[in-house]
Amino acid sequence: xxxxxxxxxxxxxxxxxxxxxxxxxxxxxxxxxxxxxxxxxxxxxxxxxxxxxxxxxxxxxxxxxxxxxxxxxxxxxxxxxxxxxxxxx
Numbered sequence: 001x002x003x004x005x006x007x008x009x010x011x012x013x014x015x016x017x018x019x020x021x022x023x024x025x026x027x028x029x030x031x032x033x034x035x036x037x038x039x040x041x042x043x044x045x046x047x048x049x050x051x052x053x054x055x056x057x058x059x060x061x062x063x064x065x066x067x068x069x070x071x072x073x074x075x076x077x078x079x080x081x082x083x084x085x086x087x088x089x
Contacts, residue, residue: 005034008034008078008082009024009028009029009032009033009034010028011082012033012078012081012082013028013031015085016081016085017042017046033074033077034075035074036074037074040073040074041077043078044065047061047084056087056088057085057087057088058084060084060087061080061081061084062080063080064079064080065077065080
């Protein structure tokens, strides 16, 4: 299934960041991890915290992050997060 940019952002905000609908409505489009590396890096930081509570999600996420720093983009971070969410759902 193809998701729109807004659907991806809402999914990441609710399922990864743990934000409410009200918080998302306030933050989007200012918070957009598909377009902004600082916002995407918030997702990376959040997945680091899952190591103790959801190791499978943590592992799947980091398996999908490119090993080369030069290949990491906001989109690759978001795609890795979506893969992790899909596999642990």
